[in-house]
Amino acid sequence: MSDKLIQSVERAADILELFSLTESELSVKEISERLGLSKSTVHGLIKTLEHRGYLEQRLSDQKYKLGLRLFQLGNLVGGGMELRKVAYPIIQELVEKLHETVHMVVSDKDEVVYVEKLEGLGSLRMYSMVGKRAPMYCTGVGKAMLAFFEESAIERILQEVKFQKFTPYTLDTPDEIKQELRKIREQGYAIDDEEIEIGLKCVAAPIFNHEGTVVASISCAGPKHRFSDEKTAIVIQEVRSAGLEVSRKLGYRV
Amino acid sequence: MSDKLIQSVERAADILELFSLTESELSVKEISERLGLSKSTVHGLIKTLEHRGYLEQRLSDQKYKLGLRLFQLGNLVGGGMELRKVAYPIIQELVEKLHETVHMVVSDKDEVVYVEKLEGLGSLRMYSMVGKRAPMYCTGVGKAMLAFFEESAIERILQEVKFQKFTPYTLDTPDEIKQELRKIREQGYAIDDEEIEIGLKCVAAPIFNHEGTVVASISCAGPKHRFSDEKTAIVIQEVRSAGLEVSRKLGYRV
DNA sequence: CTTTTCGTTCGATAATGTCGAACGCCATTC
DNA sequence: GAATGGCGTTCGACATTATCGAACGAAAAG
Numbered sequence: 001m002s003d004k005l006i007q008s009v010e011r012a013a014d015i016l017e018l019f020s021l022t023e024s025e026l027s028v029k030e031i032s033e034r035l036g037l038s039k040s041t042v043h044g045l046i047k048t049l050e051h052r053g054y055l056e057q058r059l060s061d062q063k064y065k066l067g068l069r070l071f072q073l074g075n076l077v078g079g080g081m082e083l084r085k086v087a088y089p090i091i092q093e094l095v096e097k098l099h100e101t102v103h104m105v106v107s108d109k110d111e112v113v114y115v116e117k118l119e120g121l122g123s124l125r126m127y128s129m130v131g132k133r134a135p136m137y138c139t140g141v142g143k144a145m146l147a148f149f150e151e152s153a154i155e156r157i158l159q160e161v162k163f164q165k166f167t168p169y170t171l172d173t174p175d176e177i178k179q180e181l182r183k184i185r186e187q188g189y190a191i192d193d194e195e196i197e198i199g200l201k202c203v204a205a206p207i208f209n210h211e212g213t214v215v216a217s218i219s220c221a222g223p224k225h226r227f228s229d230e231k232t233a234i235v236i237q238e239v240r241s242a243g244l245e246v247s248r249k250l251g252y253r254v
Numbered sequence: 255m256s257d258k259l260i261q262s263v264e265r266a267a268d269i270l271e272l273f274s275l276t277e278s279e280l281s282v283k284e285i286s287e288r289l290g291l292s293k294s295t296v297h298g299l300i301k302t303l304e305h306r307g308y309l310e311q312r313l314s315d316q317k318y319k320l321g322l323r324l325f326q327l328g329n330l331v332g333g334g335m336e337l338r339k340v341a342y343p344i345i346q347e348l349v350e351k352l353h354e355t356v357h358m359v360v361s362d363k364d365e366v367v368y369v370e371k372l373e374g375l376g377s378l379r380m381y382s383m384v385g386k387r388a389p390m391y392c393t394g395v396g397k398a399m400l401a402f403f404e405e406s407a408i409e410r411i412l413q414e415v416k417f418q419k420f421t422p423y424t425l426d427t428p429d430e431i432k433q434e435l436r437k438i439r440e441q442g443y444a445i446d447d448e449e450i451e452i453g454l455k456c457v458a459a460p461i462f463n464h465e466g467t468v469v470a471s472i473s474c475a476g477p478k479h480r481f482s483d484e485k486t487a488i489v490i491q492e493v494r495s496a497g498l499e500v501s502r503k504l505g506y507r508v
Numbered sequence: 509c510t511t512t513t514c515g516t517t518c519g520a521t522a523a524t525g526t527c528g529a530a531c532g533c534c535a536t537t538c
Numbered sequence: 539g540a541a542t543g544g545c546g547t548t549c550g551a552c553a554t555t556a557t558c559g560a561a562c563g564a565a566a567a568g
Contacts, residue, residue, distance in 0.1 A: 005302040072386070073320060076324075
């Protein structure tokens with residue numbers, strides 16, 4: 001059937017997506033329990049993924065982890081991104097100027113995915129990591145993209161997303177967020193002031209392609225106590241400038 | 255059956271592995287022809303992979319490319335590698351000292367996979383790229399690992415590998431290669447002198463773990479004309495030293 | 509305007525993937 | 539040391555799925 005997906009491929013994807021940074025090794029039993037599948041089913045799927053290099057088994061305790069084939073394919077994705085090639089020197093400059101961590105993200109459904117991260121000196125440990133996802137409605141980088149989506153896409157995303165209050169400052173109602181997005185469109189940048197994480201402040205700007213479509217955003221983030229009003233003004237200017245520079249290199253014309 | 259793999263999962267993997275840096279977009283028809291599968295079969299597999307984020311379809315011409323989910327999982331693999339965390343500052347030092355490109359690889363069956371690459375100033379464009387695979391028998395990094403494998407593993411790999419002469423200097427018979435591996439074990443480093451690519455020279459050293467098992471290798475590579483006898487001696491010393499430093503940080507004791 | 513090509517859908521059916529039972533090995537407990 | 543328990547692995551029956559050829563529709567090509 002045309003609307004039907006292939007069950008075994010979905011199950012294989014389920015298995016791969018069980019792994020995370022905090023849970024990098026899993027046994028057959030654990031996978032079977034988490035997915036509600038019988039051990040022999042899981043065993044067949046795992047042996048196939050292992051055979052193709054997507055999983056690796058440690059012989060000492062027979063636990064599985066993600067394999068090098070994913071590393072290879074993941075790097076193909078990253079290495080093929082024109083955006084990253086174009087943006088990287090601009091990101092390096094920004095880090096040198098501002099001495100904070102710079103991120104770049106792209107959107108994927110109702111989330112953003114970090115595609116670049118360069119840490120400045122004195123960086124603190126942060127939630128973000130290249131490859132990781134984050135919500136769109138309450139991160140600087142996410143809001144900087146969302147604000148410039150088409151109205152219909154914004155409506156759909158705000159309907160589908162499951163709002164979660166990460167801190168007391170997290171905006172989590174569609175009306176609040178829409179108001180915020182209007183403001184971002186007016187001023188040309190977004191700010192995450194302790195919405196995703198207490199103590200963390202982030203300034204972000206959208207990146208457009210040659211068609212004027214927002215395809216990414218760039219940000220500068222750091223501990224809130226380092227962001228005086230004066231420094232924040234400088235960061236806003238530099239981040240907006242960087243966003244425009246990357247956009248221009250992608251063919252964007254104001 | 256226990257030795258049976260799951261066909262649909264293998265076919266999905268086949269599709270993902272059709273993509274490369276030079277061929278980053280494919281149509282349903284192309285995939286169908288390359289794999290010898292009917293278009294409706296390919297369509298079902300592709301729609302499943304797309305739905306899960308492993309493939310993305312460009313709407314303008316309906317071609318497919320690898321999706322962000324692979325980027326995410328690939329970064330999970332890379333981000334979880336203790337080896338990379340431990341080695342990175344040492345690699346940076348090496349680049350600063352030698353002003354050439356430094357690589358690090360791990361092994362995967364009868365090949366090596368580049369897990370780190372840091373380019374020095376004045377680097378030339380090279381075959382290598384993080385995530386990419388290379389043969390073990392005729393690269394510096396590959397030989398630096400192979401030489402320190404167990405005898406049975408060396409035998410097996412030299413039997414299974416399909417030898418290919420990349421340049422007139424490529425060693426491509428088991429006897430020649432074994433002789434070379436003996437020499438590498440004696441001197442503690444490997445050299446690729448235009449075996450994989452004309453004009454390219456590379457010096458590599460093994461990296462051992464706490465059990466004394468070779469788990470990676472590190473190398474310095476550059477255009478052959480920059481490698482005078484004097485400079486080569488310096489590079490050998492620095493690369494061996496770096497290999498040992500990474501090994502020690504992994505718990506290796508001579 | 510006609511023809512060709514390709515992506516997509518549909519449904520029959522051959523083939524597969526699923527899973528419960530059983531086994532073997534190893535660790536744990538007594 | 540023996541018994542028990544847990545988990546990974548194997549096997550085979552069978553219910554269900556994945557496969558693919560035919561057909562369709564849209565867009566491109568001639």
